[in-house]
Amino acid sequence: xxxxxxxxxxxxxxxxxxxxxxxxxxxxxxxxxxxxxxxxxxxxxxxxxxxxxxxxxxxxxxxxxxxxxxxxxxxxxxxxxxxxxxxxx
Amino acid sequence: xxxxxxxxxxxxxxxxxxxxxxxxxxxxxxxxxxxxxxxxxxxxxxxxxxxxxxxxxxxxxxxxxxxxxxxxxxxxxxxxxxxxxxxxxxxxxxxxxxxxxxxxxxxxxxxxxxxxxxxxxxxxxxxxxxxxxxxxxxxxxxxxxxxxxxxxxxxxxxxxxxxxxxxxxxxxxxxxxxxxxxxxxxxxxxxxxxxxxxxxxxxxxxxxxxxxxxxxxxxxxxxxxxxxxxxxxxxxxxxxxxxxxxxxxxxxxxxxxxxxxxxxxxxxxxxxxxxxxxxxxxxxxxxxxxxxxxxxxxxxxxxxxxxxxxxxxxxxxxxxxxxxxxxxxxxxxxxxxxxxxxxxxxxxxxxxxxxxxxxxxxxxxxxxxxxxxxxxxxxxxxxxxxxxxxxxxxxxxxxxxxxxxxxxxxxxxxxxxxxxxxxxxxxxxxxxxxxxxxxxxxxxxxxxxxxxxxxxxxxxxxxxxxxxxxxxxxxxxxxxxxxxxxxxxxxxxxxxxxxxxxxxxxxxxxxxxxxxxxxxxxxxxxxxxxxxxxxxxxxxxxxxxxxxxxxxxxxxxxxxxxxxxxxxxxxxxxxxxxxxxxxxxxxxxxxxxxxxxxxxxxxxxxxxxxxxxxxxxxxxxxxxxxxxxxxxxxxxxxx
Numbered sequence: 192x193x194x195x196x197x198x199x200x201x202x203x204x205x206x207x208x209x210x211x212x213x214x215x216x217x218x219x220x221x222x223x224x225x226x227x228x229x230x231x232x233x234x235x236x237x238x239x240x241x242x243x244x245x246x247x248x249x250x251x252x253x254x255x256x257x258x259x260x261x262x263x264x265x266x267x268x269x270x271x272x273x274x275x276x277x278x279x280x
Numbered sequence: 281x282x283x284x285x286x287x288x289x290x291x292x293x294x295x296x297x298x299x300x301x302x303x304x305x306x307x308x309x310x311x312x313x314x315x316x317x318x319x320x321x322x323x324x325x326x327x328x329x330x331x332x333x334x335x336x337x338x339x340x341x342x343x344x345x346x347x348x349x350x351x352x353x354x355x356x357x358x359x360x361x362x363x364x365x366x367x368x369x370x371x372x373x374x375x376x377x378x379x380x381x382x383x384x385x386x387x388x389x390x391x392x393x394x395x396x397x398x399x400x401x402x403x404x405x406x407x408x409x410x411x412x413x414x415x416x417x418x419x420x421x422x423x424x425x426x427x428x429x430x431x432x433x434x435x436x437x438x439x440x441x442x443x444x445x446x447x448x449x450x451x452x453x454x455x456x457x458x459x460x461x462x463x464x465x466x467x468x469x470x471x472x473x474x475x476x477x478x479x480x481x482x483x484x485x486x487x488x489x490x491x492x493x494x495x496x497x498x499x500x501x502x503x504x505x506x507x508x509x510x511x512x513x514x515x516x517x518x519x520x521x522x523x524x525x526x527x528x529x530x531x532x533x534x535x536x537x538x539x540x541x542x543x544x545x546x547x548x549x550x551x552x553x554x555x556x557x558x559x560x561x562x563x564x565x566x567x568x569x570x571x572x573x574x575x576x577x578x579x580x581x582x583x584x585x586x587x588x589x590x591x592x593x594x595x596x597x598x599x600x601x602x603x604x605x606x607x608x609x610x611x612x613x614x615x616x617x618x619x620x621x622x623x624x625x626x627x628x629x630x631x632x633x634x635x636x637x638x639x640x641x642x643x644x645x646x647x648x649x650x651x652x653x654x655x656x657x658x659x660x661x662x663x664x665x666x667x668x669x670x671x672x673x674x675x676x677x678x679x680x681x682x683x684x685x686x687x688x689x690x691x692x693x694x695x696x697x698x699x700x701x702x703x704x705x706x707x708x709x710x711x712x713x714x715x716x717x718x719x720x721x722x723x724x725x726x727x728x729x730x731x732x733x734x735x736x737x738x739x740x741x742x743x744x745x746x747x748x749x750x751x752x753x754x755x756x757x758x759x760x761x762x763x764x765x766x767x768x769x770x771x772x773x774x775x776x777x778x779x780x781x782x783x784x785x786x787x788x789x790x791x792x793x794x795x796x797x798x799x800x801x802x803x804x805x806x807x808x809x810x811x812x813x814x815x816x817x818x819x820x821x822x823x824x825x826x827x828x829x830x831x832x833x834x835x836x837x838x839x840x841x842x843x844x845x846x847x848x849x850x851x852x853x854x855x856x857x858x859x860x861x862x863x864x865x866x867x868x869x870x871x872x873x874x875x876x877x878x879x880x881x882x883x884x885x886x887x888x889x890x891x892x893x894x895x896x897x898x899x900x901x902x903x904x905x906x907x908x909x910x911x912x913x914x915x916x917x918x919x
Contacts, residue, residue, distance in 0.1 A: 273894065276892060277893055278893040279891055279893035280891045
């Protein structure tokens, strides 16, 4: 699932789709943590704690990204990643 | 024992005067600067005379002249024994040179108050005169050969500044450059000679090197390089330095051109002081030359003789009066070198050394007089050429009389100083080297001829129309002329043999009547010839010149030495050496630097695409890098 997220991040042009891919990656990593916690260290809860952290951070980061996307739209009138590649040499 | 502490002021005063006039001179009124410079030099002259009198007449020992060193402090020590010191050496020839330099310099200073009046840069002139005097005094007072070399270069620099005084005239600048480069080139030989000697003997000091019994050079005479003893090589190279400064052939090319400088400069530098530096060097190292490098000494004699002959021949044809005097100087210095070259060391054998120094003294006086007199004439007529002059005896009596006295002196007429000194030189060569005696004898006749040609052309000849009547020079210019005329007459009577000899023991002089008589005779022949040709207007000289044809034109063109040198440097050295090296420098070395820059440019051009601004490119590299690191860690863990 993680690599599906990576592929989506790299291939898609729409900024919102890229955001969705990021969320996909984060969720995939969450699942990984819980699974490994359940099967390798059943008597400890570290994986669960980390997963909760990840969820909180994902929420904060998503709001931030939406704010950035709105600003980009205001400036460039598009949310196509290839069109906003201005910070070149 | 007299204290000679005051001798420190002799070089210091001109240095201080140079610094003062150089830095602040332009704020002073010109006449004040001139008076200050002259006053400083007046003090130096007094001190020099005091030193000479104390040294020669006030010593206790009645037999040998002592070498005194009032000051000698270590300046730069290469090792325990190899040190460069700065000091003052008092010795017969250095005391004599003190008198010569300060007297002539003082006369030039006084004369320039009148001659250079109104010239722009008057203060600069006096500053440079003081610098020159300082350098020359330091040179003759040097205690070790490296100090002498340092002051030698300083003298070269001062002469560059003085010859190129009219720096807006291209010919003056070219002449100054030529003088400096030719003498610098010769000084390269001098330096190598110094280095060879100091390498083998471990010392620079004159006292140690020239001690006839204990000189360290005695121990190295066995070492030889390419068949010739190392000492001979070193002494030959040192002589090359002296030959450059004294304008011996083949280094003489700078002296005629150096007449571009103002006439007082010619009097100071090219008559009396700088050009005798080479003679002084050989005299200073005479013990080494005579005891350890006699082959070089003979070479010196021949170079001196040939220079004096060729220069005299050229002087016969020249029209510019300063050029005639320049070639005359070359010729007389040739005499001095010749005399040193044939001299022996002790007693009677040492006549050549004594005669050379004697002639140096008298020559300084009468040659300075000749140049200053020529300056007086140039000042009145505003031209350097004999063809513009004639009949000046009516207008410039004092100049004429003093000039006549100088001409008679240089021709070797009896009772004047030139007679005594030239006679001793001819006696020395008669004893030791007959071919050189013949050359010297012939040159004596030529000297009388061309000097009187000069005299008659200026003061007799045809009376010309001058646009403004020439007038006698002001007193400030004629007083030095009179003083120098007096010196020309009287210095012949100084008891040189008692004071200045190679082995520092007194030598009694007696005049060989045959040699004296014949030299006076040939002088009179020269004067008579000049009388017939030049006293009254006639076309006899032109007819003779036409008869001599090609030889005459060759002499007129100074035997094409300059053209030869230009040819060698331009066609041969430039084309075969400089051009390929310049090509290499531009196309290989610079090209490799340019190539490095080009490679950098190209590489950066290619790499800059990485910063594309595309988010997804960055993300892809990020992921790729992370996976790569992961693989590396796994690989390392698996081992």
